[in-house]
Amino acid sequence: MGDDTINVDLLNGKKAVLFSGLANNESFYHSVMKFNVNILHHLEFKDHHYYKRSDILSINKMVKKTGADLILTTEKDWTKLEKDIEWRVSLIVIGIQIEFEYPQKFRDYLNLKLEK
Numbered sequence: 008m009g010d011d012t013i014n015v016d017l018l019n020g021k022k023a024v025l026f027s028g029l030a031n032n033e034s035f036y037h038s039v040m041k042f043n044v045n046i047l048h049h050l051e052f053k054d055h056h057y058y059k060r061s062d063i064l065s066i067n068k069m070v071k072k073t074g075a076d077l078i079l080t081t082e083k084d085w086t087k088l089e090k091d092i093e094w095r096v097s098l099i100v101i102g103i104q105i106e107f108e109y110p111q112k113f114r115d116y117l118n119l120k121l122e123k
């Protein structure tokens with residue numbers, strides 16, 4: 008993927024098509040909304056989806072149909088894409104960061120499991 012990072016403020020007001028293949032695609036949608044992105048369409052696939060050329064064609068067609076400025080997806084989905092794809096507009100890959108509500112409880116649980 009490289010080290011090309013952008014300031015999420017640059018997404019503010021942009022028109023985007025999303026695609027994701029997660030257990031909870033809605034969580035990705037809501038995360039992107041926090042960046043003040045104008046989400047034109049979200050193509051949702053099943054968790055662990057492997058993207059075929061026909062999926063890429065559908066995504067590019069939706070970009071053309073909606074007039075999107077960019078395409079957004081997750082790091083998890085990006086890893087399942089062939090790297091020679093020609094996108095109609097820029098593809099932006101959104102990384103995720105996991106935050107635990109009770110981090111100490113999680114550490115305690117891991118330590119307990121590792122001690123066995």
